[in-house]
Amino acid sequence: xxxxxxxxxxxxxxxxxxxxxxxxxxxxxxxxxxxxxxxxxxxxxxxxxxxxxxxxxxxxxxxxxxxxxxxxxxxxxxxxxxxxxxxxxxxxxxxxxxxxxxxxxxxxxxxxxxxxxxxxxxxxxxxxxxxxxxxxxxxxxxxxxxxxxxxxxxxxxxxxxxxxxxxxxxxxxxxxxxxxxxxxxxxxxxxxxxxxxxxxxxxxxxxxxxxxxxxxxxxxxxxxxxxxxxxxxxxxxxxxxxxxxxxxxxxxxxxxxxxxxxxxxxxxxxxxxxxxxxxxxxxxxxxxxxxxxxxxxxxxxxxxxxxxxxxxxxxxxxxxxxxxxxxxxxxxxxxxxxxxxxxxxxxxxxxxxxxxxxxxxxxxxxxxxxxxxxxxxxxxxxxxxxxxxxxxxxxxxxxxxxxxxxxxxxxxxxxxxxxx
Amino acid sequence: xxxxxxxxxxxxxxxxxxxxxxxxxxxxxxxxxxxxxxxxxxxxxxxxxxxxxxxxxxxxxxxxxxxxxxxxxxxxxxxxxxxxxxxxxxxxxxxxxxxxxxxxxxxxxxxxxxxxxxxxxxxxxxxxxxxxxxxxxxxxxxxxxxxxxxxxxxxxxxxxxxxxxxxxxxxxxxxxxxxxxxxxxxxxxxxxxxxxxxxxxxxxxxxxxxxxxxxxxxxxxxxxxxxxxxxxxxxxxxxxxxxxxxxxxxxxxxxxxxxxxxxxxxxxxxxxxxxxxxxxxxxxxxxxxxxxxxxxxxxxxxxxxxxxxxxxxxxxxxxxxxxxxxxxxxxxxxxxxxxxxxxxxxxxxxxxxxxxxxxxxxxxxxxxxxxxxxxxx
Numbered sequence: 147x148x149x150x151x152x153x154x155x156x157x158x159x160x161x162x163x164x165x166x167x168x169x170x171x172x173x174x175x176x177x178x179x180x181x182x183x184x185x186x187x188x189x190x191x192x193x194x195x196x197x198x199x200x201x202x203x204x205x206x207x208x209x210x211x212x213x214x215x216x217x218x219x220x221x222x223x224x225x226x227x228x229x230x231x232x233x234x235x236x237x238x239x240x241x242x243x244x245x246x247x248x249x250x251x252x253x254x255x256x257x258x259x260x261x262x263x264x265x266x267x268x269x270x271x272x273x274x275x276x277x278x279x280x281x282x283x284x285x286x287x288x289x290x291x292x293x294x295x296x297x298x299x300x301x302x303x304x305x306x307x308x309x310x311x312x313x314x315x316x317x318x319x320x321x322x323x324x325x326x327x328x329x330x331x332x333x334x335x336x337x338x339x340x341x342x343x344x345x346x347x348x349x350x351x352x353x354x355x356x357x358x359x360x361x362x363x364x365x366x367x368x369x370x371x372x373x374x375x376x377x378x379x380x381x382x383x384x385x386x387x388x389x390x391x392x393x394x395x396x397x398x399x400x401x402x403x404x405x406x407x408x409x410x411x412x413x414x415x416x417x418x419x420x421x422x423x424x425x426x427x428x429x430x431x432x433x434x435x436x437x438x439x440x441x442x443x444x445x446x447x448x449x450x451x452x453x454x455x456x457x458x459x460x461x462x463x464x465x466x467x468x469x470x471x472x473x474x475x476x477x478x479x480x481x482x483x484x485x486x487x488x489x490x491x492x493x494x495x496x497x498x499x500x501x502x503x504x505x506x507x508x509x510x511x512x513x514x515x516x517x518x519x520x521x522x523x524x525x526x527x528x529x530x531x532x533x534x535x536x537x538x539x540x541x542x543x544x545x546x547x548x549x550x551x552x553x554x555x556x557x558x559x560x561x562x563x564x565x566x
Numbered sequence: 567x568x569x570x571x572x573x574x575x576x577x578x579x580x581x582x583x584x585x586x587x588x589x590x591x592x593x594x595x596x597x598x599x600x601x602x603x604x605x606x607x608x609x610x611x612x613x614x615x616x617x618x619x620x621x622x623x624x625x626x627x628x629x630x631x632x633x634x635x636x637x638x639x640x641x642x643x644x645x646x647x648x649x650x651x652x653x654x655x656x657x658x659x660x661x662x663x664x665x666x667x668x669x670x671x672x673x674x675x676x677x678x679x680x681x682x683x684x685x686x687x688x689x690x691x692x693x694x695x696x697x698x699x700x701x702x703x704x705x706x707x708x709x710x711x712x713x714x715x716x717x718x719x720x721x722x723x724x725x726x727x728x729x730x731x732x733x734x735x736x737x738x739x740x741x742x743x744x745x746x747x748x749x750x751x752x753x754x755x756x757x758x759x760x761x762x763x764x765x766x767x768x769x770x771x772x773x774x775x776x777x778x779x780x781x782x783x784x785x786x787x788x789x790x791x792x793x794x795x796x797x798x799x800x801x802x803x804x805x806x807x808x809x810x811x812x813x814x815x816x817x818x819x820x821x822x823x824x825x826x827x828x829x830x831x832x833x834x835x836x837x838x839x840x841x842x843x844x845x846x847x848x849x850x851x852x853x854x855x856x857x858x859x860x861x862x863x864x865x866x867x868x869x870x871x872x873x874x875x876x877x878x879x880x881x882x883x884x885x886x887x888x889x890x891x892x893x894x895x896x897x898x899x900x901x902x903x904x905x906x907x908x909x910x911x912x913x914x915x916x917x918x919x920x921x922x923x924x925x926x927x928x929x930x931x932x933x934x935x936x937x938x939x940x941x942x943x
Contacts, residue, residue, distance in 0.1 A: 183891055190927055294632050511626055
């Protein structure tokens with residue numbers, strides 16, 4: 147009986163891998179030869195919405211000034227714009243930098259937080275209460291938007307169904323080391339192919355929490371950001387879709403970010419994402435399936451996106467399962483091709499889909515030499531299996547113990563000088 | 567194990583002695599290991615070379631100064647030429663300047679190009695410019711006063727600081743940028759972009775991709791038309807108890823027909839086709855998953871975001887932008903936008919304009935844009 151269960155589990159894992167492989171293949175084909183839906187960046191309209199730009203910051207003295215200067219360079223009518231950098235319990239010079247910047251620019255209105263819970267969701271919640279605009283645009287502290295970014299993001303809210311918008315993130319510190327180059331490849335696949343294809347196919351593009359925006363009233367109507375959630379962006383994405391709103395993806399709105407330069411920092415970051423994303427999975431699984439506003443295709447895509455940080459857990463347990471079967475002498479019953487299949491499927495087409503999505507993204511971006519690094523993603527992939535699984539069990543603990551708050555693990559900055 | 571390896575040997579196992587077999591097997595095993603090792607390492611070799619001697623380690627290029635400007639091409643060309651010539655007040659004649667590459671510039675006080683002439687250098691006219699019929703120029707032309715382009719002329723691009731008049735069948739390969747008003751003759755092709763600070767008037771048979779004008783209008787234009795009072799732009803209700811989309815936007819599943827006298831107090835999302843009947847007024851923005859049709863005389867006072875095709879019927883008007891993932895057809899007398907406000911018409915696959923049409927702002931298509939004053943209306 148136990149052996150039968152173990153064998154069935156291996157087959158289940160193979161099936162899951164095949165489903166994700168099909169999904170990524172579909173996205174890749176769409177980007178290469180499919181119909182591409184336009185985003186709203188070409189709309190020129192003299193009636194723009196008022197916007198509040200929020201920039202959560204905790205100990206961001208290395209990047210705060212450059213980020214705010216980049217936002218100030220953006221073209222947007224000043225009477226319709228306010229910039230709220232949120233000093234979230236900083237202990238370095240962040241507060242002083244924000245006050246200096248505010249003294250020289252009326253549109254900068256710092257919000258200093260010294261009490262209450264630290265973390266992005268709590269910081270955003272406080273800022274939402276003082277923001278003057280209907281449309282909220284969010285940048286992380288290390289982000290450097292281009293001059294047209296604010297207009298190109300804000301224009302999407304003319305569409306009455308758009309609840310949130312997401313731009314494209316481009317790593318700026320690719321020259322640092324192999325890890326940053328691998329993260330650059332991963333980002334390319336994730337945005338240039340995955341997000342754009344979901345936009346094209348009327349599926350569920352994801353609001354990523356930065357280089358993006360949302361309607362303030364909607365966020366407040368949901369009770370603000372859930373402070374138990376470490377993936378407040380994914381949480382908002384699902385709340386919006388489940389309640390009938392859409393998220394649109396703006397591939398042309400590109401913004402530089404700094405990616406982690408050490409494996410340790412990256413590992414902590416992805417563990418936090420996994421913990422947050424899996425918490426959201428527990429939270430919205432039922433609501434997604436029951437929503438009267440979503441099509442079947444949206445629900446299926448939403449489900450696959452919702453469980454994407456569960457896949458490495460399946461894979462790891464599937465590998466352990468197959469090892470157990472091997473030592474039980476039962477592997478000859480399961481066709482070994484299947485075992486090969488699920489490993490190869492994931493490596494080739496699965497969650498990180500290097501040879502499909504990332505290769506295609508590099509092709510579309512017109513950069514070719516960097517695809518030589520694709521095999522190195524294998525090491526990155528091995529790290530991810532472990533850290534994501536760890537994050538999953540943390541999320542399980544959060545859910546089981548009904549934790550009311552989660553500790554926010556800030557990503558370390560590496561910037562030494564202005565990158566652009 | 568030895569038996570299994572022997573089975574892999576190229577020589578038949580029976581053809582070798584025991585000692586020779588051991589030797590052969592060890593060589594084979596070593597070769598196998600080397601081959602296996604190579605297969606493991608080989609995929610990493612190009613990557614190792616890239617890590618060792620990087621050729622592609624820079625970030626993806628993001629233009630930090632990019633902003634949407636429909637007149638970018640003309641402005642940028644003028645700025646480049648001005649920088650290269652450094653306020654050259656010298657006598658007319660030929661100069662050599664460095665732009666993106668070394669180019670010849672012919673400077674004229676007034677430029678008269680004879681019919682059928684072929685120009686191969688950049689042309690700068692400090693005064694007016696007249697290009698004769700069927701003349702060609704495969705470099706940019708810049709006139710600091712008005713310009714008249716003869717029938718059948720073929721130009722790469724044209725910047726003009728005064729008024730411009732293009733004759734019948736003119737072809738602009740890349741862009742046209744005019745500081746004043748512009749008239750474009752029948753059957754002309756405006757290339758990738760045509761912009762005018764004043765009005766941009768297009769005759770029958772003109773083809774285009776991007777148009778900018780105040781307004782863009784077609785032959786037979788009869789002037790602006792009054793629209794009913796517009797709603798406050800982009801006003802979301804100040805209600806924080808909203809829970810779902812129906813609190814902020816009316817959602818209608820299936821097709822919908824709006825007749826005269828029907829009103830909406832919030833934006834409208836229609837999951838099918840939407841038809842606004844003759845003389846009916848929709849005073850909010852609409853999002854339509856099917857096709858949108860405004861019957862003759864209908865009014866839409868907000869924007870239109872449409873997944874299917876859009877038809878704005880005779881004399882119908884849209885106060886806001888028209889955005890279609892398919893096509894847009896503006897029939898005779900249709901209006902988009904109002905004087906003093908900039909609005910946009912986007913039709914991904916095509917935009918078709920009939921006679922007496924005006925768009926206050928920007929018109930764009932990734933497919934074919936055309937003016938059909940006869941037949942379609």
